[in-house]
Amino acid sequence: MTRRMLTEDGLIRIIQRTVKRRGQVRLGIGDDAAVLKDGTVVTTDAYAEGVHFDLSYMSLRAVGERCACGAISDVVAMAAEPEALFVSLSLPRPPPGARCAPGGPAAATRELYRGIESVCAEMSCEVAGGDIIVADRLLLAFTVTGRTRAPRLRSGAQPGDRLYVTGCLGSAEAGRMVLAERAGNHNRSPRPGTKNGRSSLVRRHLRPVPRLAAMKALRHSIHGLTDTSDGIATDARHISEMSRVRIELEADSLPIEAATSRFCAQRGLDPVDFVLGAGEDYELLFTTARRVPAEVSGVRVTAVGRVEKGRGLWIRRAGLTLPVKVSGYDHLGSMLGKTCD
Amino acid sequence: MTRRMLTEDGLIRIIQRTVKRRGQVRLGIGDDAAVLKDGTVVTTDAYAEGVHFDLSYMSLRAVGERCACGAISDVVAMAAEPEALFVSLSLPRPPPGARCAPGGPAAATRELYRGIESVCAEMSCEVAGGDIIVADRLLLAFTVTGRTRAPRLRSGAQPGDRLYVTGCLGSAEAGRMVLAERAGNHNRSPRPGTKNGRSSLVRRHLRPVPRLAAMKALRHSIHGLTDTSDGIATDARHISEMSRVRIELEADSLPIEAATSRFCAQRGLDPVDFVLGAGEDYELLFTTARRVPAEVSGVRVTAVGRVEKGRGLWIRRAGLTLPVKVSGYDHLGSMLGKTCD
Numbered sequence: 214m215t216r217r218m219l220t221e222d223g224l225i226r227i228i229q230r231t232v233k234r235r236g237q238v239r240l241g242i243g244d245d246a247a248v249l250k251d252g253t254v255v256t257t258d259a260y261a262e263g264v265h266f267d268l269s270y271m272s273l274r275a276v277g278e279r280c281a282c283g284a285i286s287d288v289v290a291m292a293a294e295p296e297a298l299f300v301s302l303s304l305p306r307p308p309p310g311a312r313c314a315p316g317g318p319a320a321a322t323r324e325l326y327r328g329i330e331s332v333c334a335e336m337s338c339e340v341a342g343g344d345i346i347v348a349d350r351l352l353l354a355f356t357v358t359g360r361t362r363a364p365r366l367r368s369g370a371q372p373g374d375r376l377y378v379t380g381c382l383g384s385a386e387a388g389r390m391v392l393a394e395r396a397g398n399h400n401r402s403p404r405p406g407t408k409n410g411r412s413s414l415v416r417r418h419l420r421p422v423p424r425l426a427a428m429k430a431l432r433h434s435i436h437g438l439t440d441t442s443d444g445i446a447t448d449a450r451h452i453s454e455m456s457r458v459r460i461e462l463e464a465d466s467l468p469i470e471a472a473t474s475r476f477c478a479q480r481g482l483d484p485v486d487f488v489l490g491a492g493e494d495y496e497l498l499f500t501t502a503r504r505v506p507a508e509v510s511g512v513r514v515t516a517v518g519r520v521e522k523g524r525g526l527w528i529r530r531a532g533l534t535l536p537v538k539v540s541g542y543d544h545l546g547s548m549l550g551k552t553c554d
Numbered sequence: 555m556t557r558r559m560l561t562e563d564g565l566i567r568i569i570q571r572t573v574k575r576r577g578q579v580r581l582g583i584g585d586d587a588a589v590l591k592d593g594t595v596v597t598t599d600a601y602a603e604g605v606h607f608d609l610s611y612m613s614l615r616a617v618g619e620r621c622a623c624g625a626i627s628d629v630v631a632m633a634a635e636p637e638a639l640f641v642s643l644s645l646p647r648p649p650p651g652a653r654c655a656p657g658g659p660a661a662a663t664r665e666l667y668r669g670i671e672s673v674c675a676e677m678s679c680e681v682a683g684g685d686i687i688v689a690d691r692l693l694l695a696f697t698v699t700g701r702t703r704a705p706r707l708r709s710g711a712q713p714g715d716r717l718y719v720t721g722c723l724g725s726a727e728a729g730r731m732v733l734a735e736r737a738g739n740h741n742r743s744p745r746p747g748t749k750n751g752r753s754s755l756v757r758r759h760l761r762p763v764p765r766l767a768a769m770k771a772l773r774h775s776i777h778g779l780t781d782t783s784d785g786i787a788t789d790a791r792h793i794s795e796m797s798r799v800r801i802e803l804e805a806d807s808l809p810i811e812a813a814t815s816r817f818c819a820q821r822g823l824d825p826v827d828f829v830l831g832a833g834e835d836y837e838l839l840f841t842t843a844r845r846v847p848a849e850v851s852g853v854r855v856t857a858v859g860r861v862e863k864g865r866g867l868w869i870r871r872a873g874l875t876l877p878v879k880v881s882g883y884d885h886l887g888s889m890l891g892k893t894c895d
Contacts, residue, residue, distance in 0.1 A: 224663050224686055231667040232674070232681035237637045247682040249638055249699060253594050255682065257697055259642040261689040296578045297590055301600040301642065301695035306889055318890045322565050326572040333573070340573035341588040341596065344695070345565055347889035348602040354642035354685070354695035356598055358590060545686055549648065549659045 220546040243455070244367050245290040245439055246359070254359040256287035262305075262351040270396040273321055275419045276351070277328025283442065284355035285336055286423040286495040290440035291366070292432040293359030294425070295336045300329065300343035303352035318347075325353070336425055363432075365499070370437030370456035374500035376518040379424045379509075381468045382445055383484070386491035387476045388418030414472050421495040426510035428497055437500040437520075446489040446537050448498050449518070450526045456500075459523030462537065464530035468515040485530065489537065562886040584796070585708050586631040586780055587700070595700040597628035603646075603692040605889070611737040614662055616760045617692070618669025624783065625696035626677050627764040627836040631781035632707070633773040634700030635766070636677045641670065641684035644693035659688075666694070677766055704773075706840070711778030711797035715841035717859035720765045720850075722809045723786055724825070727832035728817045729759030755813050762836040767851035769838055778841040778861075787830040787878050789839050790859070791867045797841075800864030803878065805871035809856040826871065830878065 229242055240248040246256035260280040262268055268276070281298065288295045302325065304318050326340070333340055338357070370376075391414055424440075437452045445467070453460040464485045477484040505514050526537045570583055581589035587597035601621045603609055609617070622639065629636045643666065645659050667681070674681055679698070711717075733756055764781075778793045786808070794801040805826045818825040846855050867878045 219660055221686065224660065227660055227664050228667050228681070228684070231664055232671045235675075235678060235680050237678065237680040238682040241680065241682045242684070247638065247640070249594070249682070251592065251594070253590070253592070253699070255596075255638065255640060255697070255699060257640040257642050257683055257685050257695075259644060259685045259687045259695065261644065261687050264687060264689065297588065297596065299588070299596060299598040299697060301598050303600060303602065303693060304890070319560055319565065319568055323568050323572055326569050330573045334576075337576060337578065339576050339578040339582065340569070341579040341582045341590075342598055343569070343583070344598050344600045345562065345886055346600045346602050346605060346693075347886060348605065348693060349690040352644060352687075352689060352693060354598075354600065356596070356640060356697040358594070358596060545688060549645070549688060 219549045224545070240364070240366070245287040248291070248364050252361060254288050254291045254293040254361060254364060255356065256284065257354065257356045258284040258287060259352065259354040267393065267396070268351070270392045271419065273324035274328040277325040278332050278420050280353050280355060281329040281332040282421045282423055282495060283493065284357045285332065285338060286421070286440045286442065288357045288359035289423045289425050289428050290438055290497065291359065291361060291364045292428060292435060292438055293361035293364060294429070295338040295357055295359045297339050297341040297358045298329065298333055299341060299356040301354040302343060302345045303348045304345065305350050306347050336423060365432060365435045365438035366455070367437060367439050367451050368455040370452050370458050370500040370520045371502065372458055372520055372522045374436050374502050374520040375516050376449065376460060376462070376498070376500050376520060377505050377514050378441065378445065378468065378496050378498050378517050379427050379512050379514050380494065380496040381470045381473065381513070382441065382494060382496070383473045383488035383491040384414050384417040384470050385421055385493045387473045388414035388416065391415055391476070392418065413470065414476065417494065421493065423495055424497045424512060427512045427514070430510050431499070431505065434501045434503040435499045436502065439498050441494045441496045441498050442492055444490045444492040445498065446526065450537070452498070452500065453524070453526050457524065459521045460518055460526050461521065461534065462518040462526070462528040464528055466515060466517045468513065468517070560890045565886070581705070581707070586628040589632070589705050593702060593705070595629050595632045595634040595702060595705060596697065597625060598695065598697045599625040599628060600693065600695040608734065608737070609692070611733045612760065614665035615669040618666040619673050619761050621694050621696060622670040622673040623762045623764055623836060624834065625698045626673065626679060627762070627781045627783065629698045629700035630764045630766050630769050631779055631838065632700065632702060632705045633769060633776060633779055634702035634705060635770070636679040636698055636700045638680050638682040638699045639670065639674055640682060640697040642695040643684060643686045644689045645686065646691050647688050677764060706773060706776045706779035707796070708778060708780050708792050709796040711793050711799050711841040711861045712843065713799055713861055713863045715777050715843050715861040716857050717790065717801060717803070717839070717841050717861060718846050718855050719782065719786065719809065719837050719839050719858050720768050720853050720855050721835065721837040722811045722814065722854070723782065723835060723837070724814045724829035724832040725755050725758040725811050726762055726834045728814045729755035729757070732756055732817070733759065754811065755817065758835065762834065764836055765838045765853060768853045768855070771851050772840070772846065775842045775844040776840045777843065780839050782835045782837045782839050783833055785831045785833040786839065787867065791878070793839070793841065794865070794867050798865065800862045801859055801867050802862065802875065803859040803867070803869040805869055807856060807858045809854060809858070
């Protein structure tokens with residue numbers, strides 16, 4: 214019996230070995246979502262207070278928005294249009310003898326659902342059901358269904374394709390760090406310049422936008438598709454592994470907002486390393502053999518690499534081609550720590 | 555601002571007022587499951603350690619079985635055949651410096667999924683996806699999808715129907731209480747007679763069986779349908795309210811196992827009151843205008859009441875007809891306590 218780091222991928226392999234396929238499902242565990250026999254796309258995503266969001270600087274409405282965006286993005290990342298959303302809500306138990314307060318369970322439920330509903334309205338999606346339980350802290354588990362005639366998978370990339378990403382990388386993570394620093398420093402005077410250009414980063418953390426319109430405009434030419442939920446290093450690696458291709462990223466092409474570059478410079482962070490591992494932008498990451506315009510449905514689209522025969526994820530930087538070692542942050546692995554096989 | 559008991563139904567009304575219908579869903583919040591435009595049935599159900607199951611007397615495999623049964627039963631209670639199951643799993647964080655142990659996160663995940671898979675195998679259902687996070691305690695949120703050409707709803711009961719239930723009432727709750735008592739008394743010598751005939755009750759708590767075969771045999775003649783997840787008083791009231799009919803239960807007809815009657819007698823409990831409020835048997839509760847045989851697909855079926863014009867839930871007992879006041883246990887309300895509007 215050995216002790217080693219247990220990763221999310223490791224737990225998924227355990228589950229895949231334990232359950233059996235029985236022909237009820239066209240595409241099961243392993244992509245952004247499953248595809249049922251009739252083409253219905255289904256995804257499930259869970260979020261916990263203190264792990265995936267922080268109530269010290271987020272309102273409950275923002276939590277509802279942010280988590281709904283993340284879950285809906287998984288359906289968009291299958292080239293499907295979101296249809297219905299289901300919420301399993303675990304509310305924290307009120308302290309014994311708690312008095313009426315605006316944060317009570319009825320008000321909390323209303324605020325969370327206002328956030329969820331505002332995202333659903335934008336995505337033509339409908340809250341269709343759910344369950345509510347009481348436990349120790351706020352947890353939300355979302356299921357989103359969607360429709361598509363032709364799902365696009367992580368396994369669809371082909372040698373000769375170019376790799377594209379919508380929007381900018383790293384903005385959401387930089388925004389999260391700005392908010393966390395502000396919350397930590399709220400009793401001190403602000404550092405000079407800390408608010409310059411930061412609001413776009415903060416907005417991208419609090420309210421990511423699933424790229425539904427861009428996906429609909431592009432889907433017919435897309436080969437391989439996922440969203441940048443774990444950071445482009447991990448997400449591009451998923452495409453590379455599942456499509457059994459070599460992907461080479463171009464460091465100078467990675468789209469990084471000026472505010473993110475300034476954020477990195479102030480903290481002595483290398484901006485390329487930072488965005489390789491920065492997750493939760495929920496941008497589309499896709500491969501196609503066609504040329505894609507620099508803007509689609511009002512969203513910037515950037516070629517960031519190419520797909521070739523071979524294996525592995527590489528990055529071309531300052532004239533050198535190196536294997537990508539930076540990984541996205543494994544929330545799960547870091548919290549489980551070392552464990553037994 | 556008033557303080558009053560917040561109930562699960564109260565929270566559902568808040569949610570219904572907050573979200574909007576936009577024609578994506580045929581049947582939304584309010585029944586055992588939702589029905590999408592193409593007829594796909596979807597339900598979401600959450601379970602927390604210490605609220606819905608107790609690890610002091612249940613193995614992780616039994617937890618997986620029991621929770622999967624409960625979630626799948628909601629799809630069966632729409633007259634649909636289960637198709638795919640999705641699990642959002644929240645694992646408890648291991649204590650700092652914890653050593654390798656059989657209960658570690660990898661082993662726990664494997665055992666939970668073995669239980670889930672064993673139920674799926676029986677129901678021709680397939681585990682098709684999920685998510686795993688780490689939080690304070692074990693929580694499972696299930697989504698189950700199913701297929702039916704003609705869903706049967708809580709709102710389908712018609713005056714002139716008879717009300718039927720499969721199996722026996724109260725067995726699962728009696729079984730749960732037996733297990734909890736044994737766990738509390740494990741250091742003392744057993745009470746004489748405490749194990750007589752109890753194993754069937756315990757089995758019914760640990761491993762309820764969604765009544766898929768009976769539903770398939772009966773569905774063409776069923777009008778109104780739900781499952782007994784909250785206790786027949788609450789579940790029959792749901793049919794009565796949503797069908798806008800009067801339902802009269804017949805106390806002497808309620809099917810109660812001999813072991814449950816003995817269990818009640820030993821504790822001075824009135825068996826009719828006990829079974830009216832005892833949930834989680836996951837039996838079919840349905841109304842039909844046809845006569846139903848006493849056994850269908852190997853399962854006992856009992857006429858327990860009739861559907862009439864009017865409103866409300868009533869019980870005929872010892873020559874008197876009285877309104878049913880006993881309600882199922884509101885897990886949620888009891889944990890939230892009094893709260894503000």
